[in-house]
Amino acid sequence: MADWIPAKVIKNRHWNSELFSLTLTANIEPFKAGQFTKLALECDGKMVQRAYSFVNPPTSDQIEIYATRVADGLLSPRLHVLEEGDEVFITARANGFFTLDEVPEGEVLWLLSTGTALGPYLSILREELAWKRFRKIVLVHAVRFAADLSYQAEINELKAKYPEQLIVQPFVSREPAPLALTGRIPQAIADGMLERHVGIPLHPETCQLMLCGNPAMVKDTKAVLEARGFIKNLRRKPGQITVEHYW
Template structure:
């Protein structure tokens, strides 16, 4: 099949009953940290595929994907059932502009994610190229339950490696030590998020990357536009809000 290569599952990790990580070996074209590709399988005689962000650094020999088994999801349930040694189709070329090269220079870079959308940020941070032009990088991971913070230990590892990285977790459905409780837009509106990390979020020296739930992206973008004077970062019109939506 043109533009697709066959990959093999070399490792996997089931974090809980619905979150899992696939490690795949496949001969793909080089990608840029922050980009996504498509994974596919033949299901009932038809090729079914979905877009997923790379979690691994472009320098890694294997490909890493952080996934959720969606209820009644045609592809995700099959991906969830894969075993080491089984094959999967991978799009040969990556897509997307959710990369550091598209981010203007600024003092504070905010990386806001919900759920499995933490993936592209981990790829960028693991690659670590180009991060020193930001004085502060704030990685915010919002989930429903503490058990959904699958990559928390890896995030803390990256924080030790990168002097300008700050981490803040948000859990919406239970109280957890060290985590804020609530949702990203509300915590920005109330000033709670900025107060917790002790960094200002404004249009003068901040850039916000948004990846995850479409409602979070839309509501946060509108909030930042209306209350912080920010605008979308477009190819021909630089701004301070960069978004990624591929579903």
């Protein structure tokens, strides 16, 4: 049974008609960057709940959640309309193993995401550990439309702070967009386009990859990487591919 506690809404930022970010305050337990929590609201006497990754780093005194409004969803449409001062339930204790302490050593860290799965990477990148461990970090974010490329100000801050380490590569699949690649992440890896574009080769000897987002992206990217000699990272058998399915 979840250990629910109340959280107060500080801000509800709408990026477009579907994407939004809730900023909350609540007395939660310490967590690790990359972990997730659960939000819930009571509906007809039942707690309707969903898991959401933290966008904020563990050092922040505010909680931030990045979400998509699903038109026929039970919870997200209600979260979408919350206003400052409203309350939502949150689990006091975080969960998940999509954290840097589960990732083996390497020279280059590739962070591959779709949609709102960008969130846990922002949490990870706003801590010092990643920058101390890896010589280069490549952040890849794939969306349908350019308007879905949220958190650009925060990403630009990271680029300014770590100009020699961070490479950011967006993908936009349904329209042309400046600086963005078209198509899907797995195809861009399979044909070498992603490596050519960012200027860093993908080798099992030097690279660690974290995959988070759409299950189809995760599955297909993992298959492409395995065909090139990468293996899934397991505690009992360390590899190069660390995976989080986002729904």
